[in-house]
Amino acid sequence: MRKVYVIFLLFSVTILHSQETAEFELLGTKYQYLFEKGANKFSICKISSDEKSCKVFTLKNNDAFALPEMQSHLKDYFTELRDSLSTYDSLKLTLNVETLKKDALDAIYFNQPVSLKAFLIELTESTQDTNTYVLKPLNPAFSSIENILLKTSKDTASIKSDLESKIQQFLITSLNNNKNDIIKNVTQAYTNEYDSFYKGKIAKTEDYSYLTTEELKLISSDTTEKFIWYKLISNNIFYLKVIPKEDTGKNTIYGPFELGIGSSDFVSQIIEQRQFAGDAINKVTLEKVYLKVEQPIKELRIQKEKETQRDMLLLIADSIENKNIEYSGSLTLNKEFILTAKDKHPKVFKVDSATISFFNNRADMIVIEGTVDGKKEVLINNNYSLPLRAFNDSTQTNSLGDYSYSYGNIFCYGTGKTFNYAIKNDEIKLTSGKSVKLKQRDLMDYFTGIIFSDFLGLNNNTNGIIIAEAQMRLPLNLVNYKYITFFDNITFYLTANLFGGLENGNRKIKLEDVNSKDPESFLENDPYMFKTDNFNLLLNNSIDGGIRTSIFTYEIKRASTFMHIRYGLRFLSTGVEYNLNESITSENGNTVNSLYEKRDFRVFAIGQEIETNFEIRPQSDIGADLTIGLNWFGATGTNKNDIKFNTYNNSPNLKVMANLYSLVNPNNSKSGLFFRLGGHYDLGNYDLYPQIMVGYATNLTSFINKVQSK
Numbered sequence: 001m002r003k004v005y006v007i008f009l010l011f012s013v014t015i016l017h018s019q020e021t022a023e024f025e026l027l028g029t030k031y032q033y034l035f036e037k038g039a040n041k042f043s044i045c046k047i048s049s050d051e052k053s054c055k056v057f058t059l060k061n062n063d064a065f066a067l068p069e070m071q072s073h074l075k076d077y078f079t080e081l082r083d084s085l086s087t088y089d090s091l092k093l094t095l096n097v098e099t100l101k102k103d104a105l106d107a108i109y110f111n112q113p114v115s116l117k118a119f120l121i122e123l124t125e126s127t128q129d130t131n132t133y134v135l136k137p138l139n140p141a142f143s144s145i146e147n148i149l150l151k152t153s154k155d156t157a158s159i160k161s162d163l164e165s166k167i168q169q170f171l172i173t174s175l176n177n178n179k180n181d182i183i184k185n186v187t188q189a190y191t192n193e194y195d196s197f198y199k200g201k202i203a204k205t206e207d208y209s210y211l212t213t214e215e216l217k218l219i220s221s222d223t224t225e226k227f228i229w230y231k232l233i234s235n236n237i238f239y240l241k242v243i244p245k246e247d248t249g250k251n252t253i254y255g256p257f258e259l260g261i262g263s264s265d266f267v268s269q270i271i272e273q274r275q276f277a278g279d280a281i282n283k284v285t286l287e288k289v290y291l292k293v294e295q296p297i298k299e300l301r302i303q304k305e306k307e308t309q310r311d312m313l314l315l316i317a318d319s320i321e322n323k324n325i326e327y328s329g330s331l332t333l334n335k336e337f338i339l340t341a342k343d344k345h346p347k348v349f350k351v352d353s354a355t356i357s358f359f360n361n362r363a364d365m366i367v368i369e370g371t372v373d374g375k376k377e378v379l380i381n382n383n384y385s386l387p388l389r390a391f392n393d394s395t396q397t398n399s400l401g402d403y404s405y406s407y408g409n410i411f412c413y414g415t416g417k418t419f420n421y422a423i424k425n426d427e428i429k430l431t432s433g434k435s436v437k438l439k440q441r442d443l444m445d446y447f448t449g450i451i452f453s454d455f456l457g458l459n460n461n462t463n464g465i466i467i468a469e470a471q472m473r474l475p476l477n478l479v480n481y482k483y484i485t486f487f488d489n490i491t492f493y494l495t496a497n498l499f500g501g502l503e504n505g506n507r508k509i510k511l512e513d514v515n516s517k518d519p520e521s522f523l524e525n526d527p528y529m530f531k532t533d534n535f536n537l538l539l540n541n542s543i544d545g546g547i548r549t550s551i552f553t554y555e556i557k558r559a560s561t562f563m564h565i566r567y568g569l570r571f572l573s574t575g576v577e578y579n580l581n582e583s584i585t586s587e588n589g590n591t592v593n594s595l596y597e598k599r600d601f602r603v604f605a606i607g608q609e610i611e612t613n614f615e616i617r618p619q620s621d622i623g624a625d626l627t628i629g630l631n632w633f634g635a636t637g638t639n640k641n642d643i644k645f646n647t648y649n650n651s652p653n654l655k656v657m658a659n660l661y662s663l664v665n666p667n668n669s670k671s672g673l674f675f676r677l678g679g680h681y682d683l684g685n686y687d688l689y690p691q692i693m694v695g696y697a698t699n700l701t702s703f704i705n706k707v708q709s710k
Helices: 002-016 063-077 079-084 097-101 156-177 179-202 263-272 280-321 388-392 534-539
Strands: 019-026 029-036 041-047 052-058 104-110 116-125 132-137 148-151 209-217 224-234 237-244 252-258 327-333 336-341 344-359 362-372 375-380 397-400 403-406 411-414 426-431 435-439 447-454 465-475 479-481 484-486 489-497 508-510 514-516 530-533 541-556 561-585 591-616 622-638 645-648 653-663 672-682 688-697
Touching (some): 029 179, 079 179, 156 179, 224 280, 252 263, 327 344, 344 403, 362 388, 375 397, 447 672, 530 534, 530 561, 534 541, 534 561, 534 622, 534 645, 534 688, 561 622, 653 688
Parallel strands (some): 514 561, 530 645
Antiparallel strands (some): 019 029, 209 224, 237 252, 327 411, 327 435, 344 362, 344 426, 397 403, 447 688, 465 489, 479 484, 484 541, 489 541, 561 591, 591 622, 622 653, 672 688
16 A cells, blocks of 8 residues: 555655656757746756756746746847857967877867857868869858858968957958847747647647637748647736648737737737738638637626626625724613503513624614513513613603503613614524614625626626625614504615626627718717617616605515615716717719727716615525616716707606615625516516626625524
């Protein structure tokens, strides 16, 4: 068994610390590229017979996505080498005169910032002229230098100095004249080696996924070939690998591209690499490739936006749940109170204890235990809940048989320094004659953040839409008597369509084209030019916000339900776009309209709502709301002062909406699922705006009547 463990350990270590290497020679020096996948490090090494010196770079991105970083490190590493090839004025030669007597190779060295074996030459006697020698550079980096003839004196002793002088002058002049080509060739050499290393050992085809197969014309010929396209998408960039279908051993990598790149920029960058011809047919084909890769990119961006919004909501939820506890006051349970009845003697209720559950600043459940005339009795508020302010109100009564009692005589709510009626959703136990401090409900505890996904696309004509919503429900309970409350609560809300809304043309009202003979000077001030159905303002909105208040509330305690009559104001922001065409009249009198430009603006609308809402809050892990009402809107202005915008069909809309809530981890977290089902129905043109959405909410304490375990 130990042997198996050892083998497994060795295998794991090998996988974790796997290395990819590639060696090559440049100007007589051996180099090595090295990529350590486990440590995510890229190294460039110089290797001699007795030493290996490496420069190690730690990468921020992984594997194939580290290409821009590696290219930057590559450029920096070879900067010193490139600089050493930029001037040759200090060239110093070391020439072995014995080579003049042989057809042999000799090495010429020169002292530069980096000492390199820079030049290999072949010296041969000319067959046509005595004491004339041919100099032939053999290093490919210097192939641009032509062969030369060097005439020397007959005195053999002077041959060495004569050759050194003439070769030195020739080399300095020739190398300086050709230094740009030399640098280009050297740069191309180490870059090509890196490209092969990257394509073959780092950005492996198996890391990519198939995208499409398209036929394209090559720039080098008029022929067309089929190419297989693969995609690699991560973080904020993507790459494309292109492989000829008839020669799968070759490949070209395009990128990195930013995720937000447009179609025209994408096509231009592909063509600029001069593999494919830039004709119209190729451009159309490359646009098809762009559309193929655009969809997975969009899905990735939506997923990342969901994760970002979810993380933000979790951060908010965490800040809410971990806030320091503050207290709003203290509640005292009296030792006894009087029971009264018409035409009967009063009785004394001797109190033992009481348990109260608070929800939305109300005492939702009140259980009082004690004795009357030596008999055990339990009092429960089965008919209605009580706002906290009612504990100091003697008119709030309940009954025990023929006898009645006032909650103001049972409880005494003390007014401390931080006295208020904002009580945290909690359950407390009181003992007769003793006080309990009530935890204060923090302002952010009224806030609920929700991220919706309209998975059917009903809200936007586009699947995968992300909708962010914020709500703040503030309990007021201004006037209360038993079942009835006036101005029970006020709610603020704001909804924004993050995808398919602010940045997606699908969520704009498409107006009729506008034709103009002089589009450059066209003014958007004709009051009859820009108009749409009023319902479109709601159907295509990207921002929806408002405020509503419960004017009248009736509690149905036994059904755990509140019925609200609510009135509110609602604000919409909707995008509008149209095509501005240029009208050109030909000599034969025909008028042709061609697109000059697309224009857009935003319309702001304020409307009113009146609705009946049923708020269902059982003491469990779920909750629900059902709303039926009417709303109507008027276009009130645009974000451009000179635009006059009008609407028709200003009929009211019928709103029917159901919200369902469920805690995910009821004992430890306030967050959970938020379902919405319903829509708006236009009573003028009988159009429907449905909404079926699933969301994640940070804080459901205003919607679910559940006390968490301590």
